Amino acid sequence: MPLSSKTLLTASAVAIAASLALFQPAAALDEQQKKEFGDFIKEYLVSHPELMLDVQAALEKKQEEARLQQTNKAVANNKDAIFNSEDDIAIGNPKGDVTVVEFFDYNCGYCRHALSDMEDLLKKDKNIRFVLKEFPILGPESVAASKVSDAFRKLAPEKYGDFHRALLGSEGRATEATAIEAAKSFGIKEPALRLEMAKSPDDASVKATYQLATDLGLTGTPAYVIGNEAISGAIGIDALKEKIGNVRNCGKTSC
Structure with a gap:
């Protein structure tokens, strides 16, 4: 008009x-x-008053651009710790052309809902490498469950993906006891778990993940790193697929 x-x-x-x-x-x-x-x-x-909407939209765009620049720099400075840490297990295609890293907590309700997103991706996209990065931030029970999980990963890395699905997909809070029960269902005995847990009393791997999350500006779970971007929140399967497709097309999550 x-x-x-x-x-x-x-x-x-x-x-x-x-x-x-x-x-x-x-x-x-x-x-x-x-x-x-x-x-x-x-x-x-x-x-x-409609001008204020334009101003708000411009402000949000500017803030998002600033966030992306900051996280892009943080991802570039921490690539090995994000994508290739010895403390993480990758499931899916080990030689996949796109890697998705998920920071999770076994007691995070949103992570439990996002478990189906991971399964959908791995089922329908055979060229995805999916890295599981334990980020226990929801209290002592989460930390205790993560200690058991860490020991399981060291004892039976080939079964870790199934253990992860079992513990994250279970009902109720994850604790040391429930994590041990989950581990036992995959043939790992409690004495072996406790012996392995005793070898890492200072939780060095968890502390490293806390520092990495701080560098990336991540404060909750789930959170993802895909390509050049760190993403907070359960963004859903469609958004994940879009970002993965963009990485394949132009090397970035936003083309």
């Missing part, structure tokens, strides 16, 4: 007034001029 001459005139007046304000020191305006200028801007914005 073409703009009316009154709207164009008003917009031009606002632009001129804004320009004058930029190049003229505030001290050069007397109190009456300041009041008139303020009243004029206020009246225009009240009459055209």
Whole structure:
């Protein structure tokens, strides 16, 4: 719809007034001029509130661009720790052309819902490498379950993917006891688990993951790293597929 001459005139007046304000020191305006200028801007914005939506959209776009630049830099500076840590297990295709890294907590409800997203990806896309990165942040029980999981990974790395599915997909809170029971169902005895757990009393791998998450700006679970981007939250299967497709097409999650 073409703009009316009154709207164009008003917009031009606002632009001129804004320009004058930029190049003229505030001290050069007397109190009456300041009041008139303020009243004029206020009246225009009240009459055209849709402008605030444009301003908000522009602000959000700028903030998102800044976030992406920051996370892209953090991902680039931590590639080995993110994608190739010896403390993580990768499932799916070990030579897949795209790697998805998930930070998870065994007591995270959103992670449990996102488990089906992982399964869907691995079932339908045979060229995905999926890295599981334990990030126990939901209390002592999560840390205890993660210690058992870490020991299981060292004792039976080939069964870790199934153990992960069993523990994350179980009902109720994950604890040391429930994690041990899950491990026993895959043939790993409790004494062996406890012996392995005793070898890593300082939780070095978990501390390294905490630091990595801080560097990436991740504060919750699930969180993902795909290509050049760190992503917070359970974004859903469609968004995951879109970002994976973009990485294949242009090397970045947003083409």
